[in-house]
Amino acid sequence: MAEYRAAQAHTDAGAPAPTPDRASGRLRAAAALAVLAALLLATVVGCAGHGGGDERVTIRFMQNKREVIDYFDEVIARFERENPDIHVVQDNNEAGFVPSLVRGSPPDVTTRGWAFASADIAKKDVFEDLSDLQAARLIDPRVQALVDEWGRHEQGATVALPFSLTAAGVIYNKDLFEQHGVEVPTTWSEFVAACENFKAAGVTPIYGTYKEPWTVAQGVFDYATGGVTDITDFFSAFEAGGSNPGPGAATFANTFAAALPVMDYLRTSVQPNAPSRGYPEGNVAFANGEAAMYLQGPWALTELAKANPDVRVGTFPLPVTDNPDDRRVRVNVDMAVSIPKGAAHPREARRFVEFLFRGDVINAYNADNAAFSTLADAPPQTDERIAELDPYVDAGRYYQGANTYLSPSTQALGHVQSYALDGDGPALLATLDEEWQRIARRNDYREIN
Amino acid sequence: MTQSMLARPATATAPPPRPRRRSTDRAYLIMLVPALVLFTLFLVVPTAFGMFFSLTNYAGYGPWEFVGLGNYLAMLDDPAILQAYGFTFFFAVVTVIVVNVCALAIALGLNAKIKWRNGIRTVYFVPMVLSAIVVAYVFNYLFSITLPMLAENAGLTPLASSILASERWAWVAIVIVTAWQSIPGATIIYLAGLQAVPGEIYEAASLDGAGAWRRFRSITLPLVTGYVVINMILGFKGFLGAYEIVLALTAGGPGDATTTVAMRIFSGFSGGDYSYQMANSVVFFAITVAISLIQLRFLQRKGVSL
Numbered sequence: 018m019a020e021y022r023a024a025q026a027h028t029d030a031g032a033p034a035p036t037p038d039r040a041s042g043r044l045r046a047a048a049a050l051a052v053l054a055a056l057l058l059a060t061v062v063g064c065a066g067h068g069g070g071d072e073r074v075t076i077r078f079m080q081n082k083r084e085v086i087d088y089f090d091e092v093i094a095r096f097e098r099e100n101p102d103i104h105v106v107q108d109n110n111e112a113g114f115v116p117s118l119v120r121g122s123p124p125d126v127t128t129r130g131w132a133f134a135s136a137d138i139a140k141k142d143v144f145e146d147l148s149d150l151q152a153a154r155l156i157d158p159r160v161q162a163l164v165d166e167w168g169r170h171e172q173g174a175t176v177a178l179p180f181s182l183t184a185a186g187v188i189y190n191k192d193l194f195e196q197h198g199v200e201v202p203t204t205w206s207e208f209v210a211a212c213e214n215f216k217a218a219g220v221t222p223i224y225g226t227y228k229e230p231w232t233v234a235q236g237v238f239d240y241a242t243g244g245v246t247d248i249t250d251f252f253s254a255f256e257a258g259g260s261n262p263g264p265g266a267a268t269f270a271n272t273f274a275a276a277l278p279v280m281d282y283l284r285t286s287v288q289p290n291a292p293s294r295g296y297p298e299g300n301v302a303f304a305n306g307e308a309a310m311y312l313q314g315p316w317a318l319t320e321l322a323k324a325n326p327d328v329r330v331g332t333f334p335l336p337v338t339d340n341p342d343d344r345r346v347r348v349n350v351d352m353a354v355s356i357p358k359g360a361a362h363p364r365e366a367r368r369f370v371e372f373l374f375r376g377d378v379i380n381a382y383n384a385d386n387a388a389f390s391t392l393a394d395a396p397p398q399t400d401e402r403i404a405e406l407d408p409y410v411d412a413g414r415y416y417q418g419a420n421t422y423l424s425p426s427t428q429a430l431g432h433v434q435s436y437a438l439d440g441d442g443p444a445l446l447a448t449l450d451e452e453w454q455r456i457a458r459r460n461d462y463r464e465i466n
Numbered sequence: 467m468t469q470s471m472l473a474r475p476a477t478a479t480a481p482p483p484r485p486r487r488r489s490t491d492r493a494y495l496i497m498l499v500p501a502l503v504l505f506t507l508f509l510v511v512p513t514a515f516g517m518f519f520s521l522t523n524y525a526g527y528g529p530w531e532f533v534g535l536g537n538y539l540a541m542l543d544d545p546a547i548l549q550a551y552g553f554t555f556f557f558a559v560v561t562v563i564v565v566n567v568c569a570l571a572i573a574l575g576l577n578a579k580i581k582w583r584n585g586i587r588t589v590y591f592v593p594m595v596l597s598a599i600v601v602a603y604v605f606n607y608l609f610s611i612t613l614p615m616l617a618e619n620a621g622l623t624p625l626a627s628s629i630l631a632s633e634r635w636a637w638v639a640i641v642i643v644t645a646w647q648s649i650p651g652a653t654i655i656y657l658a659g660l661q662a663v664p665g666e667i668y669e670a671a672s673l674d675g676a677g678a679w680r681r682f683r684s685i686t687l688p689l690v691t692g693y694v695v696i697n698m699i700l701g702f703k704g705f706l707g708a709y710e711i712v713l714a715l716t717a718g719g720p721g722d723a724t725t726t727v728a729m730r731i732f733s734g735f736s737g738g739d740y741s742y743q744m745a746n747s748v749v750f751f752a753i754t755v756a757i758s759l760i761q762l763r764f765l766q767r768k769g770v771s772l
Contacts, residue, residue, distance in 0.1 A: 115527050137738050141528030228610060228631060230719060292720075293610040293628030425736045428546055428722050435721035438631060459540040463523045463742065464533045 073104040076125035076365050081111045081352065084319065085386060092382070096372050103365050118143055123357035125366040131177055131353035132421045136167030139176045145356040148175040150367065152374030157393040159413040163350055166249055177353035179391040180373065181383050184332075184346045184406045184415065185235065185314030188321075191329040193220060193309045201333045201405070203341040205279065212286050215309050223283065224308035225291030226299035230434035236312025238433050239347050239418030241279040244337025246272055248416040255453070262454075269446040269453075273419075277442040279337050283312070284437055292438055304328045314347075315387040318402050332403050346406050348415040351388060427452040513751075516744045526740035537745035546722060547746060550730040557637060557644075557726070558705035564645045565652050566697055570690075572649065573656035574682070587657075594650035602714030605643045606630065609715070633723040636716050640724055644711050648704070652697045659693035660686070699761045706754060 080089050086109055093105045108124060115138070117123045123143075129135045138144075147153055153161075153175055160179045169176045189201070197218050202208040212222035226232045242248065254267035262268055288294075288308060297320075303311040304324035311317070312335070321328055334346045354373060356366045373379060376392060383390040387400050389410045397407045409415060423429035429449060436445040520537055524530035541547050576587050593601065610628045629639045663686060671681050687694075709728040712718060718725035727750050734743025 118527050134736060137525070138527070141525070143528070228628070230717075290614060290627065292631030293614055295610070298611070424738075426733070426739045426742075428725075431719055431722040431725075434719055435633065438633065438720055455543065458543065459742070462533070462536040462540040464531065464536060 073102055074362050074365050075104045075106060076360075076362050076369060077106050077108050078369065079108045079111065079114060079124040079127040081109070081128050081130060083109055085382075088382065088385070092373070092378060095378075096369060099372070100368060103368065105369060114138075118357065118359075121359055123360050125356065125360040125362050126369055127355050127357060128180060128352040129177070129355065131164050131179065131350035132167060132417070133424065135177070135353070136169065139167075139169045139355075142170035143358055144169075144176040145358055145360075145363065146174040146176070147178055147354075147356065147367075147370070148173070150178070150371060150374075152178055152371055155374060155392050155394075157391055157395075160350070160391045163348070163417060164353055177355040178370070178374065179350045179353045180379060181350075181352040181386070182348050182389040182391055182410065183315050183351040183387075184348045184389060184403065184410050186240075186332045186334040186346050186406055188303070188311040188313050188317065188330050188332050188402075190303070190306060190309050191331055193306060197309075199309075201331070202336055203344070204336050204339045206339055208336055209282065211309075212282075216286075221288040221308040222286040223310045223312060224294075224299050224303045225284075225287030225437070226294045226296050227287075227292045227434060227437040228295040230430035232296055232299070232313070233437040234420035234430050234433045235314065235347070235418055237280055237283045237437065239420055240312060240335040241276040241283065241337060242273050242419040243345060243347055243416040244279065244335060244343065245275045248419050248422070251419075252422045269449040270443070273446055274443075276337070277446075280436075280442055281440065284440060300324055314349075315403055318387050330402050331405055333405050334409055344409070345414045345416055346409045347418050348389075348410070349417055349421065423449070423453070424456055427456060517748055519741045520745035520748050522741050524741045525738035526735060530741070533741075537742045538749070540742065541745060541749065546725070547730060549722060550725050550727045553637070553724060554706060554708065554726045554728075557640065557708060557724075558702050560637075561641050561644050561648070561705045562698055562701045564641055565648050565701055566694065568645060569649045569652035569697065570656050570694075573653045573660055574686070576653070577657060577660040590653060591650045593647050596647070598647050599710045599714050601647055602643055602711040605639070605646075606715050609639050630716055631720060633720045636720060636724050640708075640712055640715055643715060644705065644708065647711065648701065652701065655693050655697055656690065659690040663689045695765060699765065702761075703754070703758070706757075 078089075078093070080086070086107065089107055093107060096105060097103065111129070114123070114127065114129075118138075156178060160182055161175070163182075164177050164179050165175075193199075193215075194201070197214060197220065199211045199214055200207070202211050215222045251267055251272055255262075255272075258266045258268070265271060288302075294302070296317075299311065299313075300317055300320040301324040302308065304321040306328070315332070318330070321330060334344045336344050354370055356363060356370065360366055374392070376394075379392060380390045380395050382388075383395070384398060384400070387398075387403055389395070389398055389407070397411065398404055420429055420433065427449070429452065432445055432448050432452070436442060519530075521532055521534060522530045523533045523536070572590060576583065576590060580586065609630045614628050629635050667685055667689075668681060671685055676684070707728050708726045709732070712724055712726055712729065716724045718729050727746070731743045731747045731750065734740050734746070
């Protein structure tokens with residue numbers, strides 16, 4: 018408004034305005050220049066699109082893990098040597114995937130961490146059924162079930178093939194354990210005894226990083242809940258309850274009350290400044306021996322080695338009951354391979370997927386990256402930092418973390434963090450129940466499902 | 467731009483009658499049309515899209531159908547959304563007060579006859595040229611690591627835990643950083659206002675025996691009222707949209723104690739809540755428009771034009 022009035026005042030004061038003819042002449046010249054520039058740009062871009070005389074088919078491979086970009090560059094180089102008619106371009110912008118679906122130009126092959134969010138996309142029928150691939154027959158059916166349980170657009174379809182399984186437990190400092198004569202605990206009582214032993218010796222039992230909600234959710238919350246009940250069964254019963262579960266039904270408050278003593282003990286066995294420490298600080302501190310144990314997954318191992326190359330660590334599953342046979346590990350499908358519908362070169366994409374699942378490719382990747390191969394006949398993982406988890410993965414004694422089942426719209430991570438700070442476990446479980454029912458009600462309002 | 471707005475005298479004389487013209491001057495069209503096209507293309511059209519999708523159950527991709535006011539009804543039953551509105555308004559009000567009190571004080575100091583005035587002014591404006599997100603990450607480190615360490619060394623154990631980790635007090639840290647970043651902008655406006663106050667008035671007041679506080683209360687403050695109002699309005703509007711500083715300091719936590727409406731809206735891009743959060747943004751839009759209209763009326767009564 019001010020500008021308008023100012024302009025008005027200016028012309029009213031009688032300042033010379035440009036004559037219409039001269040002004041429009043200049044405008045035309047400017048417009049012509051702009052069009053010319055646009056044409057030139059279009060030509061240049063157009064030329065760049067056609068690589069001079071290359072007969073190969075180019076497929077785009079969207080790979081979701083930044084830390085293994087170089088690794089996959091080598092995998093791709095091998096593939097291209099064996100398949101000279103295909104050129105693979107690696108793309109690491111996972112955030113561009115949904116927009117590419119909207120534009121109708123998805124990548125030819127994708128890898129994704131497979132859980133709630135990926136399944137949400139898969140339910141919209143955007144991935145091809147891969148059940149006819151050779152690779153689909155090689156995969157351990159129990160691992161495939163981890164992918165399938167999240168849901169898909171139709172029963173029986175294989176929307177993603179699990180490529181890499183990561184297993185998380187308690188990372189422990191082998192030097193500190195030996196120094197204080199502590200054995201790896203196999204029951205909850207032994208675990209408590211080990212913690213008390215460390216406390217008595219002035220060593221922090223567990224390094225807590227409560228500043229970052231996900232670390233609490235994946236450690237304290239998931240390990241404790243996963244130890245007391247079968248997570249898959251719980252959530253299918255829980256979902257059946259809908260927005261109005263009856264008394265005694267499968268709810269957080271009913272089912273996970275048993276996990277609260279474990280959570281409370283873990284929560285309080287940390288260093289005093291846990292609330293102000295995050296994941297990066299935790300990695301450095303743990304690598305430098307500031308605590309004996311660290312509730313983290315194998316993704317932290319590289320960071321630990323970076324912070325202190327001499328640190329010797331191992332990983333054991335957290336025992337939550339006094340029966341050693343109850344021990345299980347928390348796993349997640351770190352990478353699952355899919356072919357989006359509408360990709361430009363589905364045939365070449367399938368050849369690339371078959372290549373990725375060849376034993377010498379997939380097993381080598383997982384052996385090198387502290388993960389577990391998803392093939393039924395995979396060799397054991399020998400990396401000493403996670404080798405102790407191999408028998409559990411091999412026997413299928415694992416679960417996917419309870420926190421990953423909660424919709425991102427529930428603020429579950431925030432509630433779990435609040436628990437870590439204030440210690441009110443019953444309130445956490447009640448809040449999670451409320452949130453879940455609220456989402457169910459909201460979806461009723463919005464006619465979803 | 468702000469300068470020219472403020473420099474306008476606050477008189478209420480009627481504008482001179484506009485001379486009749488046969489057609490609009492071409493210069494206006496040339497200046498107006500590109501702005502109008504860009505505004506429509508990048509603001510009006512997306513807003514209309516968002517409003518449209520707020521009546522559907524669209525997830526951002528895939529099939530969708532109309533659900534009428536379902537999203538809006540669901541919002542009323544969502545404490546996470548209500549919490550975000552509560553926090554955002556509380557934060558905006560507190561920050562506006564803190565920023566304006568501090569900025570006016572600093573402007574008074576920088577306007578006084580002090581040594582190295584220009585140098586000191588430059589130093590005070592540095593926060594304005596730093597990126598908010600960078601500043602917030604630096605403060606995050608200070609609040610989580612440095613301050614607790616200092617407090618511990620000084621033997622102040624109760625202060626040794628990070629303020630960011632407290633659901634009750636994390637907002638204080640956000641107010642501090644936001645104020646630190648916004649004070650220079652407000653100070654510039656106040657400085658301009660203070661320089662427009664004629665020195666003779668102060669001289670006359672001094673001769674009449676008015677003390678410093680009396681001069682401030684009876685001369686400075688009334689003469690810069692317009693600037694106070696402008697700062698309040700621009701600041702309030704900006705703080706309602708708080709996002710990046712909160713994201714870098716607490717990411718909306720601990721729990722969801724410091725989640726703002728903007729963060730809540732942005733969360734709709736994951737979890738299939740796109741249309742739901744679109745409804746939220748339509749409501750937020752309506753609320754901010756209402757507030758702006760009230761503020762505009764208030765401004766016009768004060769005789770300041772925006």
